[in-house]
Amino acid sequence: xxxxxxxxxxxxxxxxxxxxxxxxxxxxxxxxxxxxxxxxxxxxxxxxxxxxxxxxxxxxxxxxxxxxxxxxxxxxxxxxxxxxxxxxxxxxxxxxxxxxxxxxxxxxxxxxxxxxxxxxxxxxxxxxxxxxxxxxxxxxxxxxxxxxxxxxxxxxxxxxxxxxxxxxxxxxxxxxxxxxxxxxxxxxxxxxxxxxxxxxxxxxxxxxxxxxxxxxxxxxxxxxxxxxxxxxxxxxxxxxxxxxxxxxxxxxxxxxxxxxxxxxxxxxxxxxxxxxxxxxxxxxxxxxxxxxxxxxxxxx
Numbered sequence: 001x002x003x004x005x006x007x008x009x010x011x012x013x014x015x016x017x018x019x020x021x022x023x024x025x026x027x028x029x030x031x032x033x034x035x036x037x038x039x040x041x042x043x044x045x046x047x048x049x050x051x052x053x054x055x056x057x058x059x060x061x062x063x064x065x066x067x068x069x070x071x072x073x074x075x076x077x078x079x080x081x082x083x084x085x086x087x088x089x090x091x092x093x094x095x096x097x098x099x100x101x102x103x104x105x106x107x108x109x110x111x112x113x114x115x116x117x118x119x120x121x122x123x124x125x126x127x128x129x130x131x132x133x134x135x136x137x138x139x140x141x142x143x144x145x146x147x148x149x150x151x152x153x154x155x156x157x158x159x160x161x162x163x164x165x166x167x168x169x170x171x172x173x174x175x176x177x178x179x180x181x182x183x184x185x186x187x188x189x190x191x192x193x194x195x196x197x198x199x200x201x202x203x204x205x206x207x208x209x210x211x212x213x214x215x216x217x218x219x220x221x222x223x224x225x226x227x228x229x230x231x232x233x234x235x236x237x238x239x240x241x242x243x244x245x246x247x248x249x250x251x252x253x254x255x256x257x258x259x260x261x262x263x264x265x266x267x268x269x270x271x272x273x274x275x276x277x278x279x280x281x282x283x284x285x286x287x288x289x290x291x292x293x294x295x296x297x298x299x300x
Contacts, residue, residue, distance in 0.1 A: 005077065007041040008070045011049060016069045018057045026046060090279025092119040095118045097284075098132035099124065100199075101143040103245040103268055105161040105291055106145050113287045128198040128224060136273055142281050144271040148201035154274055156178055158285075160292045163244040165206070167257045168229070170236045180260040181212045190220040190238035192229050202266075206241060209264050230254055243268075276278035 010027065018025040024031040039061035042049050049063035059067060099106050114122065125141060136155055150157040153188035167181055175181050196203040210217055220238050223229045226246045233240050234253030243266045247256045263292070269289050272281060 003041075003044065005074070007037050007044075008074065010037050011041055012067065012070055012074070014038060014050070014057070014061055015063065018049050018059075020057065086119060088121070088279065090120075090281075090283045091117055093266050093278070093280045094121045094123065095143065095280050095284060096123045096125065096141045097143045097145070098127045098135055098141045100127070100129055100132070100147055100268075101243075101246065103145070103163075103243070104248070105159055105268060105288070105295065108291045109160075109284070109288045112291060113284055116287070117283060120283075126225070128194075129202065130198050130200075132271070136271060139273070140274065142276065142278065143284060146269050146271050147199055147267070149267070149269055150271050152274075156274050157269040157271040157272055158286050158289070160270040161245070161295065163266045163268070165209070165241050165259060165263040165266060166244050167259055168233050168237060168245060168246070169239050169255050169257060171235055171253050171255050172236075173255070174240070176255045176257065178257070180258045182260045183210060183215050186239055187215050188218060191217045192221045192223060192232050192238045192240040193217065193219050194224055194226075194229065195222045198224060205264060207264070213261055227251075 013027055014020060014023040019027065020031050020035055020038075024034045027034065038049070045066070045068075047062040047205075048060050049066060051058050051060055052265075083092055097110075110122065110124075113120070125135075127135065127141075127144075129144075129146040129148055132141065132146050133143040133148075133150070133155070136144050145160070146157065148157075149159075156273050167186065169176055175185060178185075193206070194203065207217060221232060223232055226242050227249055229242065230246065230249055230251050232238070234251055241259075242256075270285065272285065
């Protein structure tokens with residue numbers, strides 16, 4: 001059975017007024033058409049909704065039940081319409097975000113987005129760059145914060161953060177007394193690095209940088225996440241190099257040091273699918289661009 005929402009609104013008005021004339025005035029219509037619409041509604045339902053006499057109108061028991069249900073239905077309809085409009089505007093929905101590590105840009109973008117779009121549910125997944133790229137291709141995430149540039153038929157990316165490299169050493173290492181550490185001094189040090197297959201672009205950038213300065217890394221241990229690498233350095237297992245943003249991870253037992261030689265810029269990119277049409281994703285990208293623009297002004 002299909003019930004006309006318009007008739008339901010008419011019924012609620014009459015039920016509230018218990019007077020067809022006053023209900024018609026509130027609805028800005030004539031009384032006869034209103035009475036006719038209520039009669040049609042009763043025929044469609046197969047029940048009497050009102051007891052009518054010349055002196056009074058009152059709800060039947062069936063009418064009381066229908067009034068309660070009608071109000072709930074219209075409230076739910078209004079809520080659904082509002083939520084639909086919010087979703088179309090990108091103010092409600094779900095956003096799944098991958099990230100390699102919690103850099104300042106990621107935290108700032110997330111906080112700013114949450115404050116502007118509180119009805120959007122965010123799901124955060126810490127993943128390597130390669131895992132994020134696969135997840136973007138498979139549509140398992142909407143946004144990725146990655147360490148490699150992407151510009152092809154499927155994926156797009158933009159720089160959202162620029163940083164340099166830092167050496168991370170055990171706190172009792174003899175080199176920590178130096179203000180800056182020349183690369184030649186760590187040539188024979190046991191080195192901790194992430195596996196190449198989990199971030200080939202970033203891996204090759206680091207190895208190429210050391211190679212250009214005559215240093216061949218002596219990798220003795222691999223670890224996936226930057227924080228894990230720092231934790232392993234704290235145990236004295238070796239030394240490593242990390243993006244400068246990792247300095248915000250305070251871990252007893254390690255010291256972050258500047259490298260004497262000029263280091264390459266380490267870019268963080270925000271990546272997404274070229275065919276992405278979600279208004280939520282577009283809003284998030286605008287926030288990321290805004291945060292990046294502000295960070296650039298701060299460093300001028």
